[in-house]
Amino acid sequence: MLQIEKLNQFYGGSHILRDISFTAAIGEVTCVLGRNGVGKSTLLRCLMGVLPIASGQITWQGQVVNSLSPHQRVQRGMAYVPQGREIFARLSVEENLRMGLARFRGAKGRQIPSSVYDMFPVLAQMRHRRGGDLSGGQQQQLAIARALVSEPSLLILDEPTEGIQPSIIKDIGHVIKQLAARGDMAIVLVEQYYDFAEALADRYVVMARGEVVQAGAGQAMVTEGVRELLAI
Ligand SMILES: Nc1ncnc2c1ncn2[C@@H]1O[C@H](COP(=O)(O)OP(=O)(O)OP(=O)(O)O)[C@@H](O)[C@H]1O
Ligand SMILES: [Mg+2]
Numbered sequence: 001m002l003q004i005e006k007l008n009q010f011y012g013g014s015h016i017l018r019d020i021s022f023t024a025a026i027g028e029v030t031c032v033l034g035r036n037g038v039g040k041s042t043l044l045r046c047l048m049g050v051l052p053i054a055s056g057q058i059t060w061q062g063q064v065v066n067s068l069s070p071h072q073r074v075q076r077g078m079a080y081v082p083q084g085r086e087i088f089a090r091l092s093v094e095e096n097l098r099m100g101l102a103r104f105r106g107a108k109g110r111q112i113p114s115s116v117y118d119m120f121p122v123l124a125q126m127r128h129r130r131g132g133d134l135s136g137g138q139q140q141q142l143a144i145a146r147a148l149v150s151e152p153s154l155l156i157l158d159e160p161t162e163g164i165q166p167s168i169i170k171d172i173g174h175v176i177k178q179l180a181a182r183g184d185m186a187i188v189l190v191e192q193y194y195d196f197a198e199a200l201a202d203r204y205v206v207m208a209r210g211e212v213v214q215a216g217a218g219q220a221m222v223t224e225g226v227r228e229l230l231a232i
Contacts, residue, residue, distance in 0.1 A: 089132030
């Protein structure tokens, strides 16, 4: 389980994350929702260790990871798909995927598991293409696949539907559902696309101005007025 307790973060003098607390369980999709600029990506960067936190505690599988580097967090089974994907445009699809294998040594560190190609067949067809030549949706699939080859038990996704065509959004939603159903992975999904989040969330967390303003069960998103909350 991932436990976040009273996380605070500042950019210069601006207080961006204010006492953020929530948990994300294995086998569940925890959706973090919120309008532009509320601090969702900042939260994920803190979780992954890309950005240091000012105070608070991040515990993953019973261990406090606050002082670990991003690389060490990957070693402990955390994987991150950043907003905007950040794939390597000049490297091939296969080479991009191999970057995700950095966690492993020996033969395992070189062999891309066929399961990712089963999950994203388009990547198999395009394995020798350059990342930069893929469509936005294909790049998003590549970014998710690159995270998955590290065999994470915590998958952190930052707005995977942003700027992506509907058919690929559907495919990505299907993959996230499948991963959650396996029951061995916690998924933290940041989204602004309400319908996508509602379809996937086991738990939801709404942020506004750097704070958690509401949280609950995914099934209760409609009755608890989450859509309206995001529209305000
Ligand atoms: N490197 C930075 N330096 C200073 N301020 C920043 C920096 N990055 C983000 N901010 C500010 O921090 C706040 C939170 O940004 P963040 O990117 O975490 O929001 P977000 O919820 O992910 O937004 P979006 O939905 O648009 O992706 C915003 O006001 C943003 O302008
Ligand atoms: Mg963001």
